[in-house]
Amino acid sequence: MPLKPSPILPENLKLLKDFIYRESGIVVDDDKHYLLEARLLPVAERHRFRSVNDLCNLIRGTGYVPGVRREIIEAMTTHETLFFREQVQYDALRTTVLPELLEGRKHAKMLNFWSAAASSGQEAYSLAMLLREMNLEDWKCSILATDLSEKILSRAREGKYMAIEVDRGLPKSYLSKYFEASGADWQISADIRKMVTFQAQDLRGSTRHLGPFDVVFCRNVLIYFDQETCRRILASIRSTMRQGGYLLLSAAENPAGLTSEFERIAHGKAVFYRLR
Ligand SMILES: C[S@@+](CC[C@H](N)C(=O)[O-])C[C@H]1O[C@@H](n2cnc3c(N)ncnc32)[C@H](O)[C@@H]1O
Numbered sequence: 001m002p003l004k005p006s007p008i009l010p011e012n013l014k015l016l017k018d019f020i021y022r023e024s025g026i027v028v029d030d031d032k033h034y035l036l037e038a039r040l041l042p043v044a045e046r047h048r049f050r051s052v053n054d055l056c057n058l059i060r061g062t063g064y065v066p067g068v069r070r071e072i073i074e075a076m077t078t079h080e081t082l083f084f085r086e087q088v089q090y091d092a093l094r095t096t097v098l099p100e101l102l103e104g105r106k107h108a109k110m111l112n113f114w115s116a117a118a119s120s121g122q123e124a125y126s127l128a129m130l131l132r133e134m135n136l137e138d139w140k141c142s143i144l145a146t147d148l149s150e151k152i153l154s155r156a157r158e159g160k161y162m163a164i165e166v167d168r169g170l171p172k173s174y175l176s177k178y179f180e181a182s183g184a185d186w187q188i189s190a191d192i193r194k195m196v197t198f199q200a201q202d203l204r205g206s207t208r209h210l211g212p213f214d215v216v217f218c219r220n221v222l223i224y225f226d227q228e229t230c231r232r233i234l235a236s237i238r239s240t241m242r243q244g245g246y247l248l249l250s251a252a253e254n255p256a257g258l259t260s261e262f263e264r265i266a267h268g269k270a271v272f273y274r275l276r
Pocket residue numbers: 024025026077078079080081082085116117118119120123146147148149152201202203204218219220221250
């Protein structure tokens with residue numbers, strides 16, 4: 001029988017918020033407490049706890065159930081994404097930013113990209129399709145896609161999407177060109193999949209070894225962190241980037257006041273941050 005929601009005790013709210021912050025950097029604001037109940041109740045149910053309060057005893061260390069701590073973090077991460085999200089950025093990449101980078105790197109013929117909070121892979125695969133459309137056969141383009149969540153990364157590696165997901169943002173012609181039907185779903189072609197390497201990475205950890213990158217996408221993840229965490233992550237991302245490289249944030253994110261190492265560059269409605 002499904003569990004009935006019961007209020008989370010104040011001491012458990014604090015315990016959960018501290019745990020989630022420690023494990024992921026995600027800040028659960030006071031007006032988002034309902035999310036703890038809504039997302040953790042199914043975890044409690046799955047593991048036969050009577051309530052989210054009972055689940056908290058596990059975090060306190062009174063008991064051990066394999067994988068539950070990870071499941072709590074998985075449940076509290078938001079994986080919302082879509083193909084060609086913020087289309088204006090992909091347009092500006094194609095028409096302005098990539099031509100500039102291609103010119104600058106024409107002797108090395110190599111470009112490295114990083115999708116730093118890749119979720120189920122739509123961001124990295126959108127970029128892969130865009131590069132494929134640009135006919136860069138004699139270039140070596142690598143795309144690294146990372147995320148905190150192993151679970152979402154295994155979905156991303158598989159590259160299988162529901163009809164509703166390919167209806168969001170993907171140009172119709174790309175569906176027939178780059179996807180194969182797989183039952184009721186669509187799987188991105190092996191050819192595009194092999195352009196992207198997925199691996200787990202907590203953005204708060206050291207990332208220097210991942211680079212050097214020419215373009216870093218770090219979109220719709222800084223919004224979940226506090227200022228100090230954002231500052232550290234931006235410094236860490238900066239250490240992975242080639243001079244003159246570009247950082248893409250979402251329209252809701254802004255590095256002002258967190259770092260002065262990037263120059264804001266607007267191409268029409270698209271904003272990029274170039275490493276000085
Ligand atoms: C809303 S999605 C963003 C997806 C994509 N970048 C976009 O803009 O469409 C946020 C992703 O950040 C990941 N995330 C949360 N905390 C993280 C951390 N500390 N390190 C790395 N990834 C994290 C989540 O697992 C989630 O997949």
